[in-house]
Amino acid sequence: MPKREWSTTGVANGTTTRLLCSCGLAIGLGIVVSVDVSCSTSESSTDTAARAGDAGDRVAAPLPPFTLEVFDRVRIGSKSEEPNFHKAAAEIDISKGPFAHAELIVDLTSTCFPFEQWKSEPPPAGQNWPASCDAFDRNFEVALIDPAANDGPAIEVIRAITPFGGPLHIERDVTDILNALHGKRRLEVTIPSYSDVEGKVSGSNGGWNVGARIELTPGTPPRNVLAVVPLVYDDKTLGATPRTFDFTLPAGTRHSRVEYLATGHGGGAVEQEVCLGPADEFCKRRHTLSADGVPFVSGEELWRTDCKALCTMTKGGPFGSYCLENPCGAPASVQAPRANWCPGSETPPLVFEPEQLAVPGEHAIDILVNKVSADGRWEISAKVIAYGD
Template sequence: MRRALAGALGFAVVTGGSGCGNDAARAPGEAQPGAGGGQGGEEQEPSPAPAYTITAFEEVRITSDAGQPNFQQANADIDLRDGPFASVRLVVELESTCYPFETWEDNPPPEGQSWPADCDAFDRNFELSLDDPVDPAADPPGIELVRAITPFGGPLRLEVDITDVANGLPAGKHRLRAVIPTWSDASGQVSGSNGGWNVSAVVEAVPGPAPRKVLAVVPLFNGSQTTAEGPGPLAVEVPEGTVSSRVEYRITGHGGGESGSGCIGPAEEFCRRIHTLFVDGSELARIRPWRTDCAALCTIAHYGPEDGGFDYCLENPCGAIESVRAPRANWCPGSESPPFTWDADALRVPGRHTLAWEISTIAEGGAWRVSATYFAFGE
């Protein structure tokens, strides 16, 4: 595809590389109470503060150059004020200079290279989290808000409801972190020689009565797992007054280990594994995280003249069509991987409990990205 792309755009191709990669916010202030003097002289409840937006990232470039700012991640402070919230939404947009292809006219590949230098043609992990630890050894993990995989070459837009998280956290400033482990190709053959991604993120907050009473939001784990055994029983403190709960378990398989039983390609990206979760030592759930709908993210489009040019996936413009369509370990290129969720009976009972999980097997060279968060709700 790279040869066809560069040829269609009028650029030379160097042989030897593989194809594409396998506020408008108001000023802080007190809300004005409603007018008094109703029937019986009762005062009305104060009206909610006006809705507002917070621009956390505006086309912030996450780079593959370790010598530049925002190497593989970017951070921003957000101020969640005037709660409780009727609604809080997070809107994220990811872009790469790989696409649309017409932009290559003004941003051509350097001589002898096949991609614009700042283009990242691969699919990458994308994770957005809140309040990541300053000292990972002593502080709790960050709360994962979004798990997705970038498209091959982009772009991608995501909208996520984070109302429960916002209503369960202390008011005030919190740190938002966007992570994309982008890497460059110095020769510019399989991706840009200085590839990266542009990230925009806006928080849309609507103060008002909360949809549910959030008693606690507890991040339990956020990291990589390379062995079948999980991080061990994790303590979960259930607060008094809890009537329902939610465990969010986000998992995606990655890596280039040798494929074996249960795999259709390199482990763990193409492996079917069984994940078993336990609460207080008793089995909560047994799941097999495996996406078979990736073909839906490959609408065939054509670039160039009808009797020439090339076909590509509209949602994944720089990916080989067969690769885009392949099933994977709970993810597809250019798609969010939402959490598995459960309301465990035991995690409604006030006091100390434990959550644990294990994966049936993990091949050497493979890994699962895992995060777990506990929510407690009251009447």
């Protein structure tokens, strides 16, 4: 509220006091006195209301929780001439922060399952699957892209593998990421779906349906996030060849978290002792990560052995029995260990807090995979989240 001041003299106990008058309120500096001072103002009632509104804005409660609807059963397909070939993207506006909590919720469905859907879309004559069904396990990735920095890596927020033809529900906390970003971003979902034109092992026009939303609770952030720095998001890593990523941590950084995602894929030749099947999908590889030359991950094998939990045998369906979580997959394949992933599940990031990244300034992270087959690949992403006090 603007104050109007006059110098006037009030005498109390022999003390001369300068008075502050603000619309009828007289306050003695050093001593309270009773003085009849008339305050005048030219403000209208509209001005007064506006000032009250301004004051209210400064102390307003956070916005109520709200939801950003990103995708509503958007189809990602397998034909390059059709929309959303392998990818779907949508713009989101995250300018209404900060957020006390932010949750990304993704739902994946297909026409493969439940099998009752086959009544409305039966397999074409001579084929084994509904045309729109993708019966295989595919990479399933969700990333945030800065439209102003298309040359830089995206921020991968979910790495998963689709089930063999079945549904998947994923919830991922993105509070720290969204509190570090401002304005508009592009949310992109990638599923490299493929078709079998003969419809024998999968549908002849296979694809997936994706729903995505972000549930946001505005309020005081739980942590003081200063920045999210994406380092890499690709499949270009070569075996036994370190890759170095330089970056800068902002002023005020007191500690940092590194999130590393890596999964092995491909159909290379089987290597005895280290591979149970085609490389690199079924190969054990060792990963080493260093911060400013100091290893914080030393030769760690990224290998999932819990895939058996994703095959609850169930009677019924077109094949007599099936894995409930992976209804279109051969049980032996579903249950097999793999290079840090399982069909029908999310691969959570490996999280580290290297002490070298507890100070602002220039830094570097090195990533090394001990071996990658010529016909295999490791898809990796890494980001650094910087925190203040």
